[in-house]
Amino acid sequence: MAEDDRRKLCEEVNKDMISSLPNVIIGHILSFLPTKDALCTCILSKSWREHRRSLSNFDFDDRTWKSKIIFWNFMDRFFYFHNSRENSITKFRLRVHGNYPSSRLSQWIDAAIKDNIEELILWIPLLTHVPLPRRVFSCEKLVVLNLRYGITIDLLGVGVRFSCLKVLHLEGLPMLDDLASIEKLLAGSPVLEELEIEQVDCRSRNALRIRLSSLKRLTIRFTRIRYYRKDPGCRALTLDTPNLELLKLTDFVSEELNMQQLPCSLVEAAVSVFFTHIFIIQEDSYTDMAVQFLRLIMPIVKILRLCETTMKVSFFLILLLCFNFQWSDHALAPSLHVYPFTDVIKRGS
Secondary structure, X not given: OOHHHHHXXXXXXXXXXXXXXXXXXXXXXXXXXXXXXXXXXXXXXXXHOOHHHHOOEEEEEHHHOOOHHHHHHHHHHHHHHHOOOOOOOOEEEEEOOOOOXXXXXXXXXXXXXXXXXXXXXXXXXXXXXXXXOHHHHHOOOOOEEEEEEOEEOOOOOOOOOOOOOOEEEEEOOHHHHOHXXXXXXXXXXXXXXXXXXXXXXXXXXXEEEEEOOOOOEEEEEEEEEOOOOOOOOOOEEEEEOOOOOEEEEEEOOXXXXXXXXXXXXXXXXXXXXXXXXXXXXXXXXHHHHHHHHHXXXXXXXXXEEEEHHHHOOOHHHHHHHHHHHHHOOOOOOOEEEEEOHHHHHOOOO
């Protein structure tokens, strides 16, 4: 091979193909990187420095930084310069695991949230209390909202207008003991398709009703009681979700389980329930309730997963399952799986 041919081949191999792409495509590629890596990439050359001004997706995790102080200083500088930019943030993810002042975290979150935000993920340490800015509830372009642990929500006097929200995950939040606030949040989310509510320590004995005709995927995990037998009320869970396709229910707290408008499109259900002597109702009544709940979904669901604690609730339940699988049309009978109790408590322990 001639020297000129080798040189042309090397130039072709080493050609910067990415820089020749349109700025819109480069910005889209950078949006999939952690923000720290995306910003470092933008200083590779002068031509790339302008790309950082077009970034609208930001993902911050303090575990990827050498120290909390460096992360803290970077976040302060980032929002100082970001406030002078015309384009706003559409996707914002903040995961912190260190101890930061609540006031500083509030400043970062408040600076990130604008009217056209589409995805908001906030994971704050459990012992920290950071109020969620009220203007979040009027962000009509918001599609994904994921909140964990230290975020506090006050809906008193606030109207919820989540006209585009499709995914809502709430885990370990103080507001999850205010079941009326949960229902208010859901009432303002008319197109919600995926809902996850997880609360390890449940302190409220009130009733919760999930009423959403648009809901397709529902995960509920209530695993530990933190109230007393003498406390007033009876914890009840009512599902009014006629278009549900996937149900993952782990509920060791509710004394009543109800289902209205049977979800005829239900494909898979995983159910784990457990009787405790803190309940007001008697064990026989609880058993009847659990059996009735499963009898409603068994003719519909294609895959049914039951925790071994659910199977221990009643011997009658085992007979019911055996009868159903023996006499049902094989093509229509659900596929049954029994999984160990440790799989249920693994995430909440």
